Amino acid sequence: MHATVHDVFSATAARTPDAEFLFTESVTAAAYGIAAGPIRWGEAAAEVERLRAAYAKAGHGHGHRVGLLLENRPAFLFHWFALNALGASVVPINGEMRSAELAYLIGHSEIGLAVTLPERAADLHAAAAEAGIAFDTMHADGDVPSAKTAPPRAGQPIGADTECALLYTSGTTGRPKGCILSNTYFLNAGEWYAALDGVCSIRRDTERVMTPLPLTHMNAMACSTMVVLVAGGCLVQLDRFHPKQWLQSARESGATIVHYLGVMPAMLLAAAPSPADRDHAIRWAFGAGVDPKNHAPFEARFGFPLVEAWAMTETGVAACIMAHHEPRRVGRSCFGRQEDFVEIRLVDDQGRDAEAGAPGELWVRSAGSDPKRAFFSGYLKDEDATREAWAGGWFHTGDLVRRDAEGNFFFVDRKKNVIRRSGENISAVEVESVLNQHPAVKASAVAATPDSVRGDEVLACIVARESVAEADFATVAAGIVQHALDQLAYYKAPGYVAFVPELPLTPSQKIQRGQLREMAQALPGQSHCVDTRSMKKRQTP
Known part of the structure; x- marks a missing residue:
């Protein structure tokens, strides 16, 4: 049995050294300025070993954490595997992050080193200085700086329980939480996926898996x-994801399995139908959140099934539910039935099991003697949040789900106060904390408003410090959004800014989130609500 991610990588590389491990198609190669074409398993193994030796020589080892700001480049994987061999954990850093987010992540994770794109090194050093962390950066192909400290767990065996990665996920309140993920978490995911059957069979040493999803997220990693x-x-x-070139990339790479988020099928369907829509080798797609009205039309047009699934960063696939057996209830937000490896409850607001057909919060745990097996190991530096998530011995997902009489699960809504825009989870509280720093803002409250393309869009209700004339709404709103863009990833900034006389508050002066959500549905289009979506563009370094 393999105990680490590096173990399983090395074993497969030794078994199939001349086979293709990575394929960079032309669109990605042009975007990154790297060579298009394949990297073979043996070549990858040689690079991983070179990096492992360099990290070891520089004193990095068991218990260290190293940040990776490398986007979706092959170098991300090589550095991850090399560090994993030494018992060091990687902290993926979203390239869209800006100053406030970087300072929090570096300070909270206490990384002393980040492997980064050259153009982002200065941003990382500034954020580390703000966080008060002794810090180095290196480029993907550069020399490895000496470790600032000795490995915290030097001398202890590296194994299945060793921390492999620290992934940050937006929670219901406050700052993003750091999910500690072990080697077991990752190995279990690969073994589960490789053993899929039904619609989603896996052919050993044959599949070519294409994904546009970020390596900073659980799905791609x-x-x-x-x-x-x-x-x-x-x-x-x-x-x-490049909707205009996506099929071209699938054909060029020979993709047989693809990964998607709900927004992607909608974008592909928006293009004019073409005889080339079925000119590909794709057997099936793995994803979540396809709009029910697009599910059947997509499958009919492009000729492969969109297989819906449910999981979270915290659960990994230890509690994954997937509609990989027929009938899949296409177009009904169905994500499958319960499998033997997971136990499931749907719980109503009174803490009772929800009746068949009625929505309840999804609670999950691993079947067997260890209910936490292959889940996340906990939230870093937040034992209270970890205990709360596992209250009563079940992991509380915060998602509202219903189950029909046949045992099929259907997604209803998110109980959490999280905005999900184009697959990115956004904490309302995190955005509010930045907006409230703007001199024109007395108070703010952020909620989701529907967006036909992105699922949700961020809407900010603003109580201004001084009265703002209607003629000045657009100018003041633009200043507030630019402030957010300077501090946060572009997708977190408000796409709408509504000027309101007061926020909906509870008697204890907390934001009344339910009422706020109702307001957010109706505000776009009103005179005091400014559409700022055109400002939300990917930022260049």
């Missing part, structure tokens, strides 16, 4: 990457 490590085959990691 633990699912698409790990199935290739466990089952062999080739990973096609796109830089991001």
Whole structure:
């Protein structure tokens, strides 16, 4: 049995050294300025070993954490595997993050080193200085700086329980939480994926898995990457989703399995139908959140099934529910039935099991003697939040789900106060904390408003410090949004700014989130609500 991610990578590389491990198609190659084409398993193994030796010589080892700000480049994987071999954990850093987010992540995770794109090194050093952390950066192909401290767990065995990665996920309140993920978490994901059957069978050493999802998220790190490590085959990691070139990338790479988020099928369907829509080798797609009205039309047009699934960063695939057996209830937000490896409850507001057909909060745990097996190991520096998430011995997901009489699960809504825009989870409280720093803002409250393309859009209700004339709404709103863009990833900034005389508050002066959500549905289009979506563009370094 393999104990680490590096173990399973090395074993497959030794077994299939001449096969293709990574394939960079032309669109991603042009975006990153790197060579298009394949990297073979043997070549990748040689680079991982070179990096492992360099990190070891520089004193990095068991218990250290190293940040990776490398987008979706092959170098991300090579540095991850090399560090994993030494028992060091990686902290993926979203390239869209700006100053406030970087300072929090570096300070909270206490990383002493980040492997970064050259153009972002200065940003990271400034954020580390603000956080008061002794810090170095290196480029992906540069010399490894000496470790600031000795490995915290030097001399202890590196194994299945060793921390492999620290992924940050937006929670219901406050700052993003750091999810500690072990080697077991990742290996379990790859083994589960490789053993899928029904609609989603995996052919050993054959599949070519294409994903545009970011390596800073669990899906790309633990699912698409790990199935290739466990089952062999080739990973096609796109830089991001390009709807106009997506089919071209699938054809060029020979993709047989693709990953998606709900917004992607809608964008692909928006293009004019073409005879080339079925000119591909795709067998099936793994994802979540497809709009019910688009599900059947997409499958009919493009000729492969969109297989819906449910999981979270905290659960990994240890509690994954997936509609990979027929009938899949296409177009009904169905994500499958319960499997033997997971126990599931749907719980109503009174703490009772929800009746068949009625929505309840989804509670999950691993079947067997260890209910936490292959889940996250806990939230870093937040034992209270970890205990709360596991109250009563079940992991409380915060998602509202219903189950029909046949045992099929259907997604209803998110109980959490999280905005989900184009697959990115956004904490309302995090955005509010930045908006409240703007001199024109007395108070703010952020909620989701529907967006036909992105699922949710961020709407900010602003109580201004001084009265703002209607003629000045657009100018003041633009200043507030620019302030947010300077501090946060572009997707977190408000797409709408509504000037309101007061916020809906509870008797204890907390934001009344339910009423706020209702307001957010109706505000766009009103005279005091400014549409700022055109300002939300990917920022260049």
